[in-house]
Amino acid sequence: MIRFDNLSKRYPGGLEALSNVSFELEKGEMAFLTGPSGAGKSTLLKLLMLMERPTSGTLLINGKNLNRLSRSAIPNYRRQIGVVFQNHQLLTDRTVFDNVALPLQISGYPASETGRRVRAALDGVGLLDKENLNPLTLSGGEQQRVGIARAVVHKPKILLADEPTGNLDPKLSAEIMAMFRRFQSVGVTVLIATHDINLINTMDERIMYLENGMITDDGVRHGHH
């Protein structure tokens, strides 16, 4: 589903944020990306979102080379992906419902279908009763769950998350992780970047360790490699 082939990324005027990264993530697989701050975790996810382009190497999604994707093809590509970012969060000029509905609205879903799917997604993160509130009135954990609902509302094939448990306490963090695992169990490919090693060590999933832009350890647990 996701394949990095000798991929390097150098920011203009900077050191290599990623060097010769190669790994593969299969359909329905879940993996964590960890490592110290500045290791290149966010950069790796940004490459997957086409927010950045690689300096060298190839990135294949479903066998398609992302390097060859034109600017005008980017929106359609991004619609296949659900993304939870720590920054770029919820829009405060609209309700929780409208935040979650955004990925459907941009694809022109009819209102009835939108309502059904948004409520299903909010139900999945346990926030069905908060749909009419402004996100500003929610707690940090609830806001993060709204972000997750928005990331999955259009049933993406791939779910990416960058520090999704950022400022949350261990109990809330565990809840969020459990949620991601539920998406994996229905066939979504999940890749989560986090520095919270204690948390992911309890989860018995594949952990890729990134340091100075290089994968130093890839604890593949589910055999094919």
Next chain:
Amino acid sequence: MAITEKTNRETPPRGATGQKFRLADRWRGYRAHHRATLSSSLGKMLGEPIQTLMTVLVIAIALALPSAMLLMLNNVQKIGGDLESSSQITVFVAKLAESKAVEGLALQLEDLKGVISVTYVSAEQALEEFKALSGFGTALRYLDENPLPAVFLVQPLLSGETGVSQAESLITSIEALESVEDVQVDMLWIQRLNAITEIGEKVVLAISIALGIGVLLIVGNTIRLAIQGRQEEIIVVKLVGGTDAYVRRPFLYTGTLLGLFGAVIASFMLIGCFIWIGRSVEILASLYQSQFELVGLGLSGVLALCAIGAVTGLIGAWIAVMQHLRKIEPK
């Protein structure tokens, strides 16, 4: 690797998440989205009433000014036309026409539509007048023959929109009469008036272009600020797969609405002014026993102004969007 190859052969999902809903639903969704975008653009504008009102007023003035000048020009042209159609027509009688034919011609001229008076000046009277006015009296005495023809001075009264064309058809019908040598209308000052209004038209055009560019800049600046204010939203929309068209749509609506509202207010300004001035013009016209009426904007003028305003607003917004929207990318 076997599994990877299998996944590689899968076709990636197209569009959002498959095509489970029908095309008709999609079209309805698209229209609903346009409606929602329009009303949210409107809502955002009304949310900042002072800012919006100021922008709209500036646009209105920029649209009203050249429109007012154009209307004034139209009215001057209309006055010119009215005067043209009421200026005296000189009908030269053929030299060899017999007196009976001349009498008949007088009757025919009086019968023509739009003629209010016909004055006959015989060849002798014309010569006497010429002698008195020119001072060539003595010299002319040596002529065997009176060189001047008899003339009819015809006073038409044709007014309204069709005045000029009525005058022209009157002249044509006079020319067609028997014993008529030539027909002349004193057009010189009308030609001068036309030349002046032509210059006026060019001036109005230049001012319109300058103020039109002004409107583009005002709308462009307003949209630029709006884009900056909604940077966060634009980034999120792009991240979840919003197309460029989706992102720019609300701004294009805002620009179009600003131009349209500006045009509506400009129309009210112009109509108000013309009602106000129209009263004085009516009094003045009645003093001159004229039926002249001020030509205002009219419904077609209002519609044209609204179309121009909306299109200018749209173009201004488009320029701003092209300049600023591309730079905002999720980082």
